[in-house]
Amino acid sequence: xxxxxxxxxxxxxxxxxxxxxxxxxxxxxxxxxxxxxxxxxxxxxxxxxxxxxxxxxxxxxxxxxxxxxxxxxxxxxxxxxxxxxxxxxxxxxxxxxxxxxxxxxxxxxxxxxxxxxxxxxxxxxxxxxxxxxxxxxxxxxxxxxxxxxxxxxxxxxxxxxxxxxxxxxxxxxxxxxxxxxxxxxxxxxxxxxxxxxxxxxxxxxxxxxxxxxxxxxxxxxxxxxxxxxxxxxxxxxxxxxxxxxxxxxxxxxxxxxxxxxxxxxxxxxxxxxxxxxxxxxxxxxxxxxxxxxxxxxxxxxxxxxxxxxxxxxxxxxxxxxxxxxxxxxxxxxxxxxxxxxxxxxxx
Numbered sequence: 001x002x003x004x005x006x007x008x009x010x011x012x013x014x015x016x017x018x019x020x021x022x023x024x025x026x027x028x029x030x031x032x033x034x035x036x037x038x039x040x041x042x043x044x045x046x047x048x049x050x051x052x053x054x055x056x057x058x059x060x061x062x063x064x065x066x067x068x069x070x071x072x073x074x075x076x077x078x079x080x081x082x083x084x085x086x087x088x089x090x091x092x093x094x095x096x097x098x099x100x101x102x103x104x105x106x107x108x109x110x111x112x113x114x115x116x117x118x119x120x121x122x123x124x125x126x127x128x129x130x131x132x133x134x135x136x137x138x139x140x141x142x143x144x145x146x147x148x149x150x151x152x153x154x155x156x157x158x159x160x161x162x163x164x165x166x167x168x169x170x171x172x173x174x175x176x177x178x179x180x181x182x183x184x185x186x187x188x189x190x191x192x193x194x195x196x197x198x199x200x201x202x203x204x205x206x207x208x209x210x211x212x213x214x215x216x217x218x219x220x221x222x223x224x225x226x227x228x229x230x231x232x233x234x235x236x237x238x239x240x241x242x243x244x245x246x247x248x249x250x251x252x253x254x255x256x257x258x259x260x261x262x263x264x265x266x267x268x269x270x271x272x273x274x275x276x277x278x279x280x281x282x283x284x285x286x287x288x289x290x291x292x293x294x295x296x297x298x299x300x301x302x303x304x305x306x307x308x309x310x311x312x313x314x315x316x317x318x319x320x321x322x323x324x325x326x327x328x329x330x331x332x333x334x335x336x337x338x339x340x341x342x343x344x345x346x347x
Contacts, residue, residue, distance in 0.1 A: 016249025017296070019242045020258045026239040028265030032273055033235065036227040039219045040212040041095035044228065045088070046205040051232025052240065053198025056191050068192045079184050080193055083177065084200035090173035093166045101163025107263055109167035111144050114256035116175035121252045124179040133253050136292035140260035143288030147267060150281045175256075181244065182252050190244035194237065254296045264289045 037044055060066040072080075097106045118137055122129045184193065212218060219225055247255050264286040271278040 012249045016246040017254065017258060019246030020250070020255050021261060021293070023239040023243040023246065024259050024262040025265050026235055026242070027259075028262045028269055030231065030235050031266050032269055033227045033231050035274070037219055037224045037231075038221075039224070040217040041099055042092060042205060042208045043212050043218055044231075045091045045095060046202060046209045047225075047228040048091070048232050048236050049088070049198040049201040049205070051229050052236035053195055053202060053232075055233045055237045056198065056241075057195045060191055060195060065189075065191070068189060069196060072188065072192070072196075076184075076187060077196065079180075080188070080196045081200050083180055083184055083193075084197040085204065086173055086177050086180065087197060088201045088204050090170055090177055093170040093173060097163045097166040097170060099163070101160040101167065106163060106167040107144070109164055110170045110174070111260065111263060112141070112168070113171040113174035113178075114253075114259060115141060116172060117178050117256035118253040120175060120179055124183070130251070130253065133257070133296075136257050136295040137253075139292035139295070140257050140289045143285040143292065144260060144263060146285030146288060147263065147282050150279065178247075178252060178256055181247060185244060185248055190241045193244065194240055198236075257296050258293050260289045261293055 034044065057066070060068070094106070094110055097110070115137065118129075118133055219228065243255075267282050268278070268286070271282075
């Protein structure tokens with residue numbers, strides 16, 4: 001019985017890691033889509049969350065699950081609204097940083113986020129620090145440095161210095177997002193969380209969007225708006241659901257390390273579809289990141305750490321959302337069944 005439980009837990013963990021890896025690959029296609037979009041960064045963020053929220057809300061309505069939102073407690077709604085604020089700040093910081101500083105500097109600083117996740121997880125989620133995570137974390141971060149450094153790292157002008165600072169702030173807010181997500185997911189399906197989160201983010205951004213439209217700094221073609229629809233539905237809603245489903249099943253630090261696959265895949269996609277060069281440094285750095293990811297997938301949680309990845313410590317008594325038709329198989333935590341049904345219905 002114990003062996004069966006351990007095997008089931010390991011399969012659930014590998015499924016979670018796989019979902020996160022696929023989500024990272026989808027996110028890596030964002031630069032391909034964003035190339036077709038002009039206009040202010042704030043407008044791009046707005047349409048990203050607006051179309052993502054609309055698609056997920058439509059899915060809830062179509063499946064008759066929109067009532068899940070009304071069943072959430074006021075504290076939980078406030079938690080999700082706070083998450084939406086952090087999400088809005090994170091994406092705005094990152095895209096603004098790209099407008100101010102060179103891509104290599106911004107990407108390198110922004111991808112220090114998983115380091116802060118690994119450091120903060122023991123205090124925020126209750127996951128005890130796993131020393132084995134240091135090697136894959138160092139490999140992944142080192143691989144990003146190897147890829148980005150030849151492209152030129154510098155902050156010679158005040159504008160670039162500001163961009164670098166905003167990129168570093170984006171890394172901090174990314175860590176906050178990931179650590180808070182682990183706790184907030186207790187009692188909420190991924191689709192419900194995303195619907196509320198993106199609706200709040202859209203409302204927060206609306207005044208700034210109106211101002212940029214008044215200035216004429218908006219997308220200028222139907223193709224640009226089409227790209228924004230794809231960005232919202234595929235790279236944000238669908239990939240986000242995959243990521244949240246995976247996050248339920250794995251330790252937060254491992255999830256963060258796997259996201260290092262995103263910039264590596266982005267470079268590969270740029271070489272394949274945009275004709276950008278693929279250098280030796282890029283290949284070497286990519287191999288370092290992939291090696292780090294492989295090490296993570298082979299780590300099994302020892303008994304003194306976390307034999308079955310659970311939700312945030314201190315939330316075990318929080319009641320799971322009661323949804324009719326949920327999977328009968330006992331989940332690893334209170335809500336894996338919700339995410340499992342999301343995935344099955346989407347398939």
